[in-house]
Amino acid sequence: MIAHQDVHIIDDDQNIRRVLASTLSSARTISHEYGTAAEFLEAGPHIGGCVVTDVRLPDMDGIRLVEILRERKFDLPILVMTGYADVDLAVRAMKAGAADFLAKPFSNAAFLEKIETCLAIGRARTRVHTRRRNAAERLSALSGRESQVLRLVIGGKQNKCIAWDLGISIKTVEVHRAHIMEKTGASSIVELARMWEISGMGSVEDDASMSPALALGA
Secondary structure: OOOOOOEEEEOOOHHHHHHHHHHHHHOOOOEEEEOOHHHHHHOOOOOOOEEEEEOEOOOOEHHHHHHHHHHOOOOOOEEEEEOHHHHHHHHHHHHHOOOEEEEOOOOHHHHHHHHHHHHHHHHHHHHHHHHHHHHHHHHOOOOHHHHHHHHHHHOOOOHHHHHHHHOOOHHHHHHHHHHHHHHHOOOOHHHHHHHHHHHOOOOOOOOOOOOOOOOOOO
8 A cells, every 4th residue: 555645746638647646546645736847846845755757748858857856956756657759768867866667558556556666765765864864963962072073983093092183181082972972872883983974974084184283172
């Protein structure tokens, strides 16, 4: 059974839109219809679900739409519908970022199967974004100095090396490490490293070359 997530249908043929919407309704899935790419773009932002678009639209082709959505950091999976003669164009759309394509004519079962796959992709992306946001929020509680210490810790440096690099005492390093564990709620250095990686905060080597002369006050 398809989860309760919205599906956005973009096709200039109203009859096709209605058939697809009816098929989705039978699977207890809400749909929204758009006759052009511009109409869809103007209706944003769209949260959750996926997009179904014909490869040939009145105002642009599917590839350009996918490119625009990618430029706008749009993350909903896109299913491209195409006629037999447009398969190469649909493949190009996938290379541009579409999740899948479906050649016309297709059965309701085939359509629902593709939608279910796209929705699953969307849910997976949502989980990744949630983990990234949570990790970033936990790390944002750290002071600038604590972030520097954390970079060096997960980079494999020992306390005495961190103290030398930052021009602070070993005891101060230990205090910073204790605060880092407390603020982030991490139970180990491995968990901290994963948190840092997931958050997309940057390379752990960014501060590794910091000398005492350049270090901030403890």
